Structures are given as C-alpha cells and as structure tokens.
Amino acid sequence: METFLQVLVSGLMLGALFAIVSVGLTLIFGIVKVVNFAHGEFLMLGMYLVYLFTTKLGIHPLLTSVIVAPLLFVAGVATQRFIIQPLMSARDDHIQIFATVGLSTALINLALLLFGADIANTPASGLRTPITIGPVRVLLGQLVILAVSIMLVIGLQAFLKRTQTGRAIRAVAQNRAAAQLMGINVNRIYMLTFGIGAACVGLAASMVAPLYPTSPNIGTYFVLTAFVVVVLGGLGSLTGAFAGAMIIGLIDSFAGFYIGSDVREVVVFGMFLLILILKPSGLFSNRLSLSHVSP
Amino acid sequence: MRKTVTDTTLDTAMTQARSKTLPWKRIGLFAAGMLALLIIPILIGNQFVSHIFVTIFIFAGLSTAWNIVGGYAGQLSLGHAIFYGIGAYAGIILMNLGISPWLGMFVGAAVSMVVAVAISYPCFRLRGPFFSLATIAFLEVFRVLALHFRELTGGATGLMIPLKFGWEWMVFRDRTPGLLIAFGMLMVALGVAWWIRSHRLGFYLVATRERESAAQAAGVSTVKVRLIAVAASAALTAMIGTFHAMYLTFIDPSSVFSLTTSIQIAMFALIGGIGTIFGPLVGALFLVPLSELARGWLGAQALGLHGFVYGIVLVLVVLFMPNGIVGLTGRFFNGKNDEKKAQAAPIAAAARASRPPIGNDILVVDHLDKHFGGLHVTRDVSLTLKEGEILGLIGPNGAGKTTVFNMISGFLKPSSGTVKVRAADGSMMMPVTPGDFAAIGVGRTFQIVQPFAAMTVEENIMVGAFHRHSDVREAREVARETAHRMGLGHYLDAEARGLTIGGLKRLEVARVMAMKPRILLLDEVMAGINQADVRRAIDLMLSIRDTGVSIIAIEHVMQAVMSLSDRVIVLSSGQIIAEGKTQDVVRDKQVIEAYLGKDFVHAEA
Numbered sequence: 001m002e003t004f005l006q007v008l009v010s011g012l013m014l015g016a017l018f019a020i021v022s023v024g025l026t027l028i029f030g031i032v033k034v035v036n037f038a039h040g041e042f043l044m045l046g047m048y049l050v051y052l053f054t055t056k057l058g059i060h061p062l063l064t065s066v067i068v069a070p071l072l073f074v075a076g077v078a079t080q081r082f083i084i085q086p087l088m089s090a091r092d093d094h095i096q097i098f099a100t101v102g103l104s105t106a107l108i109n110l111a112l113l114l115f116g117a118d119i120a121n122t123p124a125s126g127l128r129t130p131i132t133i134g135p136v137r138v139l140l141g142q143l144v145i146l147a148v149s150i151m152l153v154i155g156l157q158a159f160l161k162r163t164q165t166g167r168a169i170r171a172v173a174q175n176r177a178a179a180q181l182m183g184i185n186v187n188r189i190y191m192l193t194f195g196i197g198a199a200c201v202g203l204a205a206s207m208v209a210p211l212y213p214t215s216p217n218i219g220t221y222f223v224l225t226a227f228v229v230v231v232l233g234g235l236g237s238l239t240g241a242f243a244g245a246m247i248i249g250l251i252d253s254f255a256g257f258y259i260g261s262d263v264r265e266v267v268v269f270g271m272f273l274l275i276l277i278l279k280p281s282g283l284f285s286n287r288l289s290l291s292h293v294s295p
Numbered sequence: 296m297r298k299t300v301t302d303t304t305l306d307t308a309m310t311q312a313r314s315k316t317l318p319w320k321r322i323g324l325f326a327a328g329m330l331a332l333l334i335i336p337i338l339i340g341n342q343f344v345s346h347i348f349v350t351i352f353i354f355a356g357l358s359t360a361w362n363i364v365g366g367y368a369g370q371l372s373l374g375h376a377i378f379y380g381i382g383a384y385a386g387i388i389l390m391n392l393g394i395s396p397w398l399g400m401f402v403g404a405a406v407s408m409v410v411a412v413a414i415s416y417p418c419f420r421l422r423g424p425f426f427s428l429a430t431i432a433f434l435e436v437f438r439v440l441a442l443h444f445r446e447l448t449g450g451a452t453g454l455m456i457p458l459k460f461g462w463e464w465m466v467f468r469d470r471t472p473g474l475l476i477a478f479g480m481l482m483v484a485l486g487v488a489w490w491i492r493s494h495r496l497g498f499y500l501v502a503t504r505e506r507e508s509a510a511q512a513a514g515v516s517t518v519k520v521r522l523i524a525v526a527a528s529a530a531l532t533a534m535i536g537t538f539h540a541m542y543l544t545f546i547d548p549s550s551v552f553s554l555t556t557s558i559q560i561a562m563f564a565l566i567g568g569i570g571t572i573f574g575p576l577v578g579a580l581f582l583v584p585l586s587e588l589a590r591g592w593l594g595a596q597a598l599g600l601h602g603f604v605y606g607i608v609l610v611l612v613v614l615f616m617p618n619g620i621v622g623l624t625g626r627f628f629n630g631k632n633d634e635k636k637a638q639a640a641p642i643a644a645a646a647r648a649s650r651p652p653i654g655n656d657i658l659v660v661d662h663l664d665k666h667f668g669g670l671h672v673t674r675d676v677s678l679t680l681k682e683g684e685i686l687g688l689i690g691p692n693g694a695g696k697t698t699v700f701n702m703i704s705g706f707l708k709p710s711s712g713t714v715k716v717r718a719a720d721g722s723m724m725m726p727v728t729p730g731d732f733a734a735i736g737v738g739r740t741f742q743i744v745q746p747f748a749a750m751t752v753e754e755n756i757m758v759g760a761f762h763r764h765s766d767v768r769e770a771r772e773v774a775r776e777t778a779h780r781m782g783l784g785h786y787l788d789a790e791a792r793g794l795t796i797g798g799l800k801r802l803e804v805a806r807v808m809a810m811k812p813r814i815l816l817l818d819e820v821m822a823g824i825n826q827a828d829v830r831r832a833i834d835l836m837l838s839i840r841d842t843g844v845s846i847i848a849i850e851h852v853m854q855a856v857m858s859l860s861d862r863v864i865v866l867s868s869g870q871i872i873a874e875g876k877t878q879d880v881v882r883d884k885q886v887i888e889a890y891l892g893k894d895f896v897h898a899e900a
Contacts, residue, residue, distance in 0.1 A: 035424035086614055094371040097424055098565055099613045101558055106606025112599025216599070220554075224435065227428055265439045269432040276429050277417045 002135040007257045008250070009136045015249025016146035020207060021222050022229040022241045023152055024200030029227075030236020031173040031193045034084050037100040039226060040219025041107035042198050046072055046205025047214040048115060051122045054209075060125050061210045062144070069202035076198025079103065080191045088190075104219070111216040122209040141211045148207055149245075152200065153238045160238075169193055173236055228272040234282025243284060332580075333478050337471055345470040351583045352477035353539050358563035358575035359484040360531035365561055366570035367497055368524045369504030370415075371423070373557045374430030377414075377437050378407040378529040380551035382536025386465075387454045387546060388447065396465040400537040404530035411529035412522050419521060431554060438552035453547030456540070465541040473542055480538060481576070484531050489572050491527065495761045495770070500524055501570070502747045502758045508706065509745035513810060514733030514762040566612050568621025577620050650841050653861070654682030656717065657845050658737075658814055663702055663712035665695075665869075672698045673869040676712070680814065685836070685846045687860030687877065691890055695869040696849045697742055700816055703847075704739045705729040719813065733762065738812030742819045742849070744799040746791035752778060753787040755802055759809035773809055780835070781805040782828075797824045814845050821852040833858055857881075865889065 025039045046068050053064040083103060087096050127141030160166035171179040172189045180186050212218065229248050233240025248268060255267040275283065336348035361375050385403030386396040418429045441448045448454065460466050467473055491497045502510040503517045510517050540546050550556075567578025589601040616623060658680040665672045673695040680686050688696050701707035703714050705728045715723045716735050726732045732739075738759075747755050756774035757767075764770045778784050781801045786794065791802060804820050817836075821829050833855055840846055850856050856863065856877065863880045865873040867889035873880050880886055 035428070083610060083614070087617075090617065094365075094369075094423070094427075094565075094569075095613055095617055097371065097427060098562065099610055101562075102606045102609030102613060104606070105558075105609065106603050109599035109602030109606060113597055113603055116598065224431065228432075231425075231428070260443075262443050263439060266436050266443075269436050269439075272432050273429060273436075276421060276425060276432075280421065280425070 003257075005134075006136050007253050009138060011250035011253030012246060013138055013142040013146065013249070014253055015246035016142065016149045017208065017245075018222075018225055018229050018249055019242045019245035020145055020149040020152065020204040021201065022226040022233075022245050023149070023156065023238060024197035024204070025223075025226045026230045026233065026236055026238060026241040027156075027193055027200070028197035029230050030234075031169060032080065032084065032190050032197075033173075034096050034194075035100065035227075036079075036197075037097065037223065038079070038104040038107060038219075039197075039201065040221070040223030041104045041111075042072055042075065042201045042219070043205055043208070043222055044111060044214070044216065044219035045075070045107060046202045047122070047209040047212075047218060048111060048120065049202075050206045050209040051120045051214055054122050054125070061122055061127065061206050062125075063206075065203050065206035068206055069199040072202030072205075073195040073199035077191045077195040079198070080194035084194070085187060085190065108216050108219070115216070117216065119213040119215050121213050124210045127210040139211065141207065145207045145211075148203070149242065152203065153242050156196075156200075157238050165189075165192070225268065228268060231272065231280075232275055232283055234284055237282065237284065240282055240284045244282070247283075329482070333474065336474055342470065345474060347584055347587050349470075349473055349477045349542060350587065351579050352474070352481045353535055353542075354560065354563055354583055355576040355579035356477070356481040356484040356535045357532055357560045358567070358579055359481070359488050359572075360528045360535070361560045362564045362570065362575050363488055363491060363500075363524050363528040363531075364521075366564055366574070367492060367500040367504070368521050369501075369570075370419070370521065370525070371427045371561070372430045373427045373554065373561060374414075374434040375528075375532055375560050376552050376554070376557040377430075377434050378411060378532035379536035379539070379556065379560075380437060380441065380546075380548075381407045381410060382533030383540035383546050383551045384441070384448060384454070385533070386537035386540050387456055390456055390459075390464065390541075391454075395463050396537050396541055397463070400534045403533040403537050407529040407533035408526040411525045415522060415525045416518070419518060431557075434552060434554060434557060438548050441548035441552055448548060451547065451549075453545055453550075456544050465538060466544070476538055477542070480535050484535070485572070485576065487527060487531060491524070492572050494767060495765050496520060496523065498750075498754060498758055498761060498767075501750060501754075505747035505749055506745045508729075509741065509747065509806075510758065511706075511729035512704065512733065512739050512741070512745075513759050513806060514730060515758070516730050562609060564619075566609075566616075566619050568619030571619075571621045574619055574621040581620060651683050651843055653684050656680070657682045658703065658717070658847075659715040659723070660699075660703060661713045661715075663699065663714070664710045665698055665702060665707065666710050671869055673702075673866075676866070676869070676871055678864055678871070678874075680845050680847055682717075682845050683840065683843055684861045685840055685848060685859050687856045687863040688847055688849045688866065689851070689856055689863060690866035693868075694866040694889075696866055697818060698869075699866065700739060700818055700847075700849065703732075704737055704816055705732040716814065733810070736813035737816065738807040738810045738814070739816035740803040740807050740818050740820055742822075744796070744803050746794070746799055746802055748792040749790065751788050751790055752783055752794070752802060752805075755791050756783075756805045756809045759806040762810040770809075774805075777805045777809045781808070782831075797828070800824055808839070812844065815839065815847070817846060817848040817850075819849055819851060821850055821855045829855060853881075 021043060025036065028034060028036050028039070049068045049071060050061055050064045053059045053067060054061050083099050084096060087099055090096065124141070127139065127144065129140045130137050131140055131143065160170055168179070168184045169189055169192070171182065172184060172186055176186055225248060229241055229244040232247065233242070233244030251271060252264050252268055255264040259267065332348070336345045357375070357379065361372065364370050364372050382400065382403035385406060386399040389399035389402060390396055414433050418426055421429055442450055456466060460468055462472065465476065491500070499510065499515045499520045502513065502515060503520060507517055536551070540551075563578035563582060564575040565578070566582060567576065568574025586601065586605060589604060593601040593604065612619070656679045660676060660678045663673055663676040676699055678686070688699070690696055698707065702709045705726060713725060715725055716732070716737060718724050718735050724735055726735050726737070747758065750758075753771065753774050756777050757770045760770040760773040760777070764773060775787065778787055781804060783798065783801055783805055786798065791799070794802060800820055800823055804817070807815065821832060824832065829852060836846065836848070836859055848855075848859060860877050862875065863877045864871055865880060865883070865886050872885045872889060873883045
C-alpha cells in the first residue's frame with residue numbers, strides 16, 4: 001500500500017513536470033498550428049540560462065524565471081517572425097516541420113559548442129529537500145512545479161478567456177481568415193502566441209533545472225513526451241494538457257514500477273498511438289470537426 | 296503564394312523530352328554520370344574517398360526509397376529508420392545463424408513490408424504533422440523493444456557481425472566490392488522509384504497526395520496505392536539497411552532505430568528536391584561530402600560546430616530553396632514555358648450525332664435520408680435516371696443538392712435509403728465506396744473545384760484517363776484529346792494551380808470525361824465560365840449525351856437548365872418539391888415560392 005501511494009505520488013509529480021513543459025507546446029501547436037520540434041531545445045536553452053544565472057551571478061533558480069522567461073519570449077517571437085511566418089503560406093506542412101527540425105539540430109549543437117557535452121548541474125538551492133507526508137516522500141522542488149503548473153494553467157486560461165488579446169488569440173485559432181477580416185493582426189497574434197509558448201518553457205526551465213541535470217540533449221527527452229501530452233489533451237487545450245500530463249505521469253510511473261522501467265516508454269507511446277488513431281481529437285474533447293484527420 | 300513542390304513539371308519535362316527527340320542522349324548522359332560516380336572512387340583508391348562514396352550511395356538509396364512515400368505519396372514519414380533497423384538486424388541475426396546476408400536481406404525486406412503495412416494502415420487518416428508524429432512514436436517503440444529483447448538483439452551492447460569474409464557474406468577486406476554493392480543498391484532504388492513515377496501508380500500517388508477526394512472520384516483506390524508505395528519503400532530501405540550493417544560491422548538499437556537517421560534520410564530528399572526522381576541522389580551527393588568534410592575540419596576545431604552549421608543550412612534551405620536543388624534547376628529550364636501561354640481556347644464546338652432513344656433506368660435512388668445529428672439534410676429523396684437522359688437537379692442554396700450527389704457517388708453514406716446503379720452487363724448493383732461507383736462507371740465533378748494543384752493540366756486529365764487505360768502513352772493520348780475538346784489544349788503543360796476558376800471548372804469536367812463514364816454527375820460546371828462558353832458547353836453536354844452517357848446536372852445557370860434537361864427535379868430544404876418537364880416545373884407555384892419567397896407568389900397572383 002505504501003509503495004502504491006509512493007508510486008502514485010511520484011506519478012503525479014512527474015505529471016506536473018510534463019504539464020509545465022507541455023503548456024507552452026499546446027499553445028503553439030493548437031493556435032499557430034506549427035509542430036515545433038525545437039520546443040525541447042527551448043527548454044534546454046532555458047535550463048542553461050538558469051545554470052548560468054545561478055552559478056555566475058548567484059541568483060536563486062526560482063528567481064531567474066523573471067529574466068529567463070522574457071528572454072525565451074523574445075526567442076519565441078523571433079522564431080515565429082523569421083522562420084515560421086515566411087513559411088505560413090507554404091502549401092505543405094512538411095516544410096515547417098523541417099524548419100523546426102533544423103532549428104532544433106542547430107540549437108543542440110550550439111549548446112554542445114558553448115557548454116560541451118558534460119552535464120551542467122544547477123545548484124539545488126534547497127529545492128531538493130525531501131518532504132515527508134505520511135508514508136510518501138516528495139522533493140520541495142516537485143511541489144513547486146505542481147503549484148506553478150496549476151497557477152500557470154489557471155492564469156493562461158483567464159488570459160485567453162477574459163482579455164481582449166486572449167479572445168483575439170482564440171479567434172485566430174478558430175479561423176485565421178475570419179479573424180483577419182475582423183481586423184485582427186494575425187501575424188502579431190502568432191508572434192505573441194509563439195512568444196508566450198516559449199516563455200512558458202522559460203518558466204518551466206527555472207523549476208526543472210535545479211532538479212534535473214542539464215545537457216545538450218535534455219530537450220529531446222522531454223519533447224516527445226510533451227507531444228504525447230498535447231495530443232492526449234487535445235490541441236490548444238490548457239486544461240486538457242494538464243490532465244493529459246497527469247495521466248502520462250501516472251502511466252509512466254506505474255508502468256515503470258510494475259512492468260519494468262525499460263519498457264515504460266512502450267506503454268506511453270503505445271497509448272499515444274491508440275489515442276491518435278482512435279480518438280484523434282484528444283481524450284477530453286468531443287468536437288466533431290478535426291483539423292488533422294481526413295473526413 | 297510560395298510554391299513548394301514543382302516536381303511534376305520537371306518530371307514531365309523529362310518524360311516529354313524522352314518521348315520526343317533525344318531519349319538516347321539523355322540516357323547516355325545519365326549512364327555516363329552514374330558510371331563516373333562509380334569509377335571516380337575506384338580510380339582514386341583512397342580509403343576515405345571510398346568511404347564517402349559508399350555513404351553517398353547508401354544514403355542516396357535510402358532517401359530515394361523514402362521519397363516514394365514521403366515525396367510521391369506526400370506521407371512525411373520520420374520513422375523510416377524502423378525499416379532500416381529491421382533490415383540491419385535481420386541481416387546480422389541470420390548471419391549469426393550461418394545464413395548469408397544475401398538471403399537475410401530478403402527476409403528483412405519481407406518483415407519490413409509487413410510491419411510497414413501494419414503501421415501505415417491505421418495512420419493514413421492522420422494528416423501532415425500527425426502522421427509524422429505517429430511514425431516517430433512507432434520508431435521509439437521499436438527502439439525500446441530492441442533494447443528490451445536482449446536475447447535477439449543483444450540489447451544495448453549491440454551486435455557484431457561474425458568475422459567471415461567474401462562475397463557470400465557481403466563483408467570484404469577490400470573497399471571496391473562494397474562500393475559495387477552500394478552502387479547496385481542505389482541503382483535498384485532509383486530504378487524502382489523511376490518505374491513507379493513514370494507509371495500509373497506514380498500518377499495515382501501524386502494525385503492522392505494533392506487531393507484525396509478527387510483521386511477517389513477518379514477511381515483511385517487511395518489506401519491501396521499508398522500501401523503499395525509504403526511496402527515498396529520499406530522493402531528497399533530494409534535491403535539497404537542489411538548491407539549497411541555488414542559495412543559498419545556493428546549495430547546497436549540507438550544507432551539504427553534513431554530519429555536522427557530518419558530525419559537525415561528525409562532531409563537529403565528535401566534538399567535535393569522532394570518528390571523528384573533524382574532529387575534524393577542530388578541531395579546526398581551534395582550533403583554527404585559536405586557533412587563528412589565538415590565533421591573532419593570543423594569537428595576538430597570545436598565540438599558541435601558542424602552540427603550547428605548543418606542545422607542552420609537546413610533552415611536556410613527550407614526558407615529560400617523550398618523546392619531543393621533540383622527545383623532550382625527545374626525552374627531555370629522550365630521558366631520559358633510559361634511565356635507562351637495562350638489565351639483560353641474556346642470549348643470545341645461538338646459535332647452532334649443523332650440522339651439515341653431514352654432507355655431503361657440506369658440509376659435508381661430510393662428514399663434517401665441523411666441527417667447530421669439533429670439536422671436533416673435530405674428527407675426521402677427518390678429519383679431515377681434513365682439511360683441517355685439529362686436530368687436537371689435544381690433548388691435554392693442549401694437545398695441539399697450536393698449532399699444528394701455525395702450520396703450517389705459514395706462520398707457520404709446515407710442514413711437510410713438505397714442507391715442502385717445498372718452495371719454495363721445490365722445487372723443492378725449497389726455500390727458503396729467512391730471506388731465502387733467509379734468502377735461501375737459513375738463519374739462526378741466537384742462544385743468546389745478539386746484540381747491536383749502541383750500536377751500539370753495534362754497529368755490531371757491523365758489521372759482520369761488511367762481509369763480505362765493503364766498504359767501511360769494511351770492515357771496521355773486520351774488526356775490530350777479530351778483537353779483539346781475542353782479548350783484546354785494550350786494549357787497542357789501548365790500547372791493546374793495557375794488556372795483561372797473557369798479553367799479549373801473545365802479541368803474538372805475534362806478529368807471526369809477522360810474516365811469515359813456511363814453516368815455523369817455534374818455539380819455546377821457552368822458557374823464561372825463566360826456567356827459564349829456556356830453556349831458551347833451546352834453543345835458539349837448534348838454531344839456527350841448523344842454518345843449514350845446519362846447525366847445528372849446540378850445547375851444554377853437557367854439557360855443551361857432549360858436547354859439541356861429532359862426532366863428537372865427541384866429540391867428544397869432536403870425534399871423533392873417538384874419533378875417533371877422543364878417548362879412545367881419552372882411555372883410550378885411551389886418552385887417559385889421556394890426560390891423567391893411567398894410574397895413574390897402573392898404579388899404575381
């Protein structure tokens with residue numbers, strides 16, 4: 001029973017980690033409709049920035065988010081403006097996929113060039129302190145991730161629902177041409193959305209870096225899972241992404257413990273494929289119109 | 296609008312050149328080029344140069360195989376390393392059991408084909424990036440499974456080939472035999488790719504990529520052709536994988552089932568020219584030496600620099616050269632063609648034969664109902680079409696005319712009711728899928744035109760012509776003749792995406808006419824063509840009817856309705872409200888009311 005509880009809680013903590021990484025991706029994927037393979041590399045860049053700010057300037061990792069998130073916002077806006085936007089009118093999606101794959105390759109190798117292949121450890125600054133609640137043990141940093149991811153989802157949800165800009169973003173996601181006719185500057189909305197999506201990863205980086213060692217390849221570890229989460233939750237759905245992340249976290253944790261840690265990815269990706277093929281709108285959506293499935 | 300794929304224009308240019316003046320010169324040039332590729336490394340005799348050439352041949356071969364699926368069929372697979380890996384493992388595992396890789400190669404190919412069909416079939420309904428994501432997920436599953444089943448694959452430690460040398464084991468102390476085998480495999484891959492691209496299958500694949508529903512209407516079994524393409528591509532990839540494993544002498548799951556390899560394979564095709572026959576080869580010729588040299592020079596200076604440059608080059612190519620290297624040269628050679636574009640020729644005035652008498656029922660529709668959720672689109676629609684008859688289907692916007700068309704051509708399944716069609720042998724059949732309808736001789740056009748945008752006008756019509764003629768030359772003849780008849784003769788080599796809306800409407804009709812249908816369903820083909828052409832189009836329809844084709848036409852141009860239709864059916868709010876002779880129907884009160892409202896009827900009265 002105790003083990004079960006521990007596995008359960010670990011799963012939820014892992015889920016929170018996936019959630020905070022996936023929230024930005026679901027915005028970019030769901031609204032700009034671009035498969036950003038470089039998403040994981042944004043996280044990696046963010047983590048290196050956190051590493052630099054903590055080790056060189058001695059700032060607490062959580063505080064670095066104030067600088068890292070805006071920096072990644074700029075990176076996101078620039079990516080949209082200079083790489084994705086020129087390709088928006090391209091007839092084939094594959095062109096955009098290759099562009100982000102190229103960006104991802106370039107960023108991984110840039111990190112390799114600047115920081116070397118060695119692992120960079122961000123100081124834990126107290127975030128690795130274990131906290132025991134009854135029979136289960138979690139790290140303080142994991143609880144922070146859970147709290148921040150919940151706040152992030154609620155905050156973004158309110159932004160999208162209540163503000164004028166948020167409404168414009170949702171309008172563009174629904175119908176680009178109609179939104180343009182209503183006087184919305186679509187290119188600006190896309191840049192903003194991409195920026196926010198990247199900034200979310202920046203925020204995530206300052207929570208993740210103290211717990212996980214940073215390496216040039218860390219992004220690829222997260223990005224595939226993030227795509228699984230986003231598809232599971234339904235494109236562009238923040239709450240869906242959160243719920244999806246929790247489910248994947250639990251599956252990962254339970255499969256890892258009860259089936260074998262070396263095949264847990266098979267379970268996660270198997271689940272992903274089943275959802276993709278059987279219920280492509282995601283688990284939590286009952287919309288009839290699907291943009292990515294042939295009628 | 297930025298063009299992304301101009302593959303077909305180039306290939307057309309090549310096929311035409313082949314069929315016209317100088318086929319031998321071209322073949323000779325190609326043979327000389329290929330031979331030079333083989334002889335240069337043998338003459339130089341340097342280990343490093345040989346290695347680069349073997350790598351070029353292998354990746355060009357892999358990329359050419361990928362291109363059959365990723366380029367022709369437009370299914371951007373990023374999971375091709377699965378097949379490469381299966382080939383590699385099959386080769387080494389069987390070699391350890393004492394079986395020659397020459398046999399193992401075919402075992403790997405067979406397994407790959409089965410796997411490819413099994414994983415592609417459920418994934419085909421996924422569009423664009425979702426298909427790519429699914430293939431990546433499958434690749435990850437294979438990698439993890441390969442790590443897990445240690446007894447078979449050696450797990451993370453990998454597998455080493457047993458030290459047996461000689462031709463029967465595909466392993467050599469000398470570099471030259473390896474070069475020969477890699478070259479041979481590339482030639483096989485190029486041969487298969489060329490064969491597919493220049494035969495009906497290739498046209499069907501590109502048509503399916505461009506517009507799936509239009510391809511189905513033209514009688515293409517879209518799932519089948521893509522599965523064939525995937526199987527062929529997987530088999531080739533696996534065979535090259537077997538050889539590469541022998542060449543490398545060592546494999547492990549993370550190096551063969553790797554996303555990086557998958558991406559590289561696709562990237563060579565992209566940079567060379569996606570969807571073209573020689574694009575992948577050109578891409579590999581250009582990039583492999585570049586990357587090997589960069590690894591040598593830049594890699595020594597700083598770790599990661601060459602990968603960084605590689606990534607940046609990829610982004611720049613995508614941004615500024617989306618058609619790849621072959622696309623650039625293609626644009627250069629084809630640039631002049633566009634200038635001699637003439638004005639649209641009028642639709643050829645048709646010589647009228649005498650009209651055959653109206654015969655038996657050929658299409659019988661009984662009590663068709665269709666509802667989407669609570670919305671009833673059609674209620675209890677019954678109609679019959681007789682042989683040699685033209686039936687006009689009119690009604691206000693939103694009456695459900697196109698929905699009826701979709702149900703009598705297999706694109707929508709009726710909620711209830713039946714559609715029966717008399718086959719050529721006289722028996723009544725109940726076709727279900729668009730393919731069934733096409734096979735039994737029902738051809739249709741789409742109200743919202745559905746051209747195969749990246750194909751030329753001629754190729755568009757050929758897709759229709761292939762329905763009756765499997766030979767490319769015959770299909771081309773039929774297509775040309777049909778094009779001239781439809782006034783598209785001057786546009787034969789123009790890409791369909793460049794046509795005006797009037798031109799596209801004609802193309803729509805030309806494509807279905809090339810199918811030589813027995814029943815023709817025309818959905819607003821007169822809309823958007825000029826007044827003079829409406830008259831000619833009417834004559835054309837009549838001449839088509841006179842050849843014994845039965846026609847149902849949805850039309851808003853009343854001039855056409857009046858002069859074409861033997862009978863008219865009026866649909867309003869999903870129900871038939873009037874049926875009969877054209878003159879009677881247009882005076883029907885209910886009909887006037889449906890079109891113009893009650894007030895108008897009262898005002899008239």
